[in-house]
Amino acid sequence: MLTLSDVHDAAERRLDPVHYDFFAGGAGEERTVAANTEAFDRYRLVPRVLRGVGRRGLDVELLGQALSMPVLVSPTAFHRLAHPDGEVATARAAAAARTVMILSMAATRTVEDVAATGVRLWFQLFVQPDRAFTERLVRRAEKAGCGALVVTVDAPLFGRRDRDVRNGFDDLPAGLACENLREAPTGPPRPITWDPELTWADLAWVCGLTPLPVLVKGILHPDDAHLAVEHGAGGIIVSNHGGRQLDGATATLDALTDVVDAVAGRVPVLLDGGVRRGTDVVTALALGATAVGIGRPVVWGLAADGTAGVRHVLELLRGELDRAMALCGADRVAALGPDLVDIGRCHR
Numbered sequence: 001m002l003t004l005s006d007v008h009d010a011a012e013r014r015l016d017p018v019h020y021d022f023f024a025g026g027a028g029e030e031r032t033v034a035a036n037t038e039a040f041d042r043y044r045l046v047p048r049v050l051r052g053v054g055r056r057g058l059d060v061e062l063l064g065q066a067l068s069m070p071v072l073v074s075p076t077a078f079h080r081l082a083h084p085d086g087e088v089a090t091a092r093a094a095a096a097a098r099t100v101m102i103l104s105m106a107a108t109r110t111v112e113d114v115a116a117t118g119v120r121l122w123f124q125l126f127v128q129p130d131r132a133f134t135e136r137l138v139r140r141a142e143k144a145g146c147g148a149l150v151v152t153v154d155a156p157l158f159g160r161r162d163r164d165v166r167n168g169f170d171d172l173p174a175g176l177a178c179e180n181l182r183e184a185p186t187g188p189p190r191p192i193t194w195d196p197e198l199t200w201a202d203l204a205w206v207c208g209l210t211p212l213p214v215l216v217k218g219i220l221h222p223d224d225a226h227l228a229v230e231h232g233a234g235g236i237i238v239s240n241h242g243g244r245q246l247d248g249a250t251a252t253l254d255a256l257t258d259v260v261d262a263v264a265g266r267v268p269v270l271l272d273g274g275v276r277r278g279t280d281v282v283t284a285l286a287l288g289a290t291a292v293g294i295g296r297p298v299v300w301g302l303a304a305d306g307t308a309g310v311r312h313v314l315e316l317l318r319g320e321l322d323r324a325m326a327l328c329g330a331d332r333v334a335a336l337g338p339d340l341v342d343i344g345r346c347h348r
């Protein structure tokens, strides 16, 4: 498996086709799923030369945590559909790679079991109409040692994924559950409820609830990025949920520059969606992202070969990023700037 695309193919061969469709699919025509990767095809790099890049560092500091590279694991649901050990297998790989894993609220392993792997862990939250329940979840994540909360804001309701509707896939199979939604160890898990009434006041409420930094995931509009910071966000994740919510939403890479300008360095800006190559990481960082997240490639690694498969995905990207940085004349992440991107030509 020489590329992330090879890992995808291996996963597709191994997964139940209905579960493959759940992981691979997006909303509607999947225009935004396609747009995310197509955007990276459109941007071109303008490398610098003769810059002495024999010693290179990929490490970054993010919200007080040291990461060995600017690539982290975005939250994806239901890892036990891909591997019996589920999110614990994923976490072992992220721990070995010394990067952050964002655990989905819809994880099929408990946050305590995942944290026990020693991974740098953040917890993703959909704010629930039952605020007392939401607060209990936040306390549980804090107690388990999570270093940040990630509040996903692009889901006032659930995007319609046509593949899942056609396949009749609307629930986890017997024996699997969202383990962090049980109120008691053997009690039934509560269902996730989408809350279309959420407003910025609710974000401010979450930010006031916890000493942890709160990242807001699902921002595309620069005005929303500004509002998020005003309401207490400690970080922004430019994301369209991997094209699973609003079909037709802009590619995240196209949204990045305006968001970075609106945030004006007040908090870190991350991006996910369509990152499949080390050069994609270079492009996003050059345009102002502090780090990028990967969603589906992690699931493909997990399905293909458990922890080793996820590790392989992370190390493939690390190797590609290192090579791309050298070829761009950058010896460290901070050396990546917008001058390396041919912005004028990328929208032709």
Ligand SMILES: Cc1cc2nc3c(=O)[nH]c(=O)nc-3n(C[C@H](O)[C@H](O)[C@H](O)COP(=O)(O)O)c2cc1C
Pocket (backbone or CB within 6 Å): 022, 023, 024, 036, 074, 075, 076, 077, 104, 105, 106, 124, 152, 217, 239, 240, 241, 242, 243, 244, 272, 273, 274, 275, 293, 294, 295, 296, 297, 299
């Ligand atoms: C199968 C799957 C499940 C996901 N589950 C969640 C989730 O529970 N919470 C969330 O905030 N985002 C979720 N996402 C969105 C990812 O966090 C991320 O934004 C997206 O996958 C990035 O795009 P990529 O898959 O092209 O890397 C999910 C994405 C996929 C593909």
Ligand SMILES: CC(C)CC(=O)C(=O)O
Pocket (backbone or CB within 6 Å): 077, 106, 192, 241, 244
């Ligand atoms: C199934 C959901 C709870 C997780 C999600 O956000 C997604 O599938 O995109």
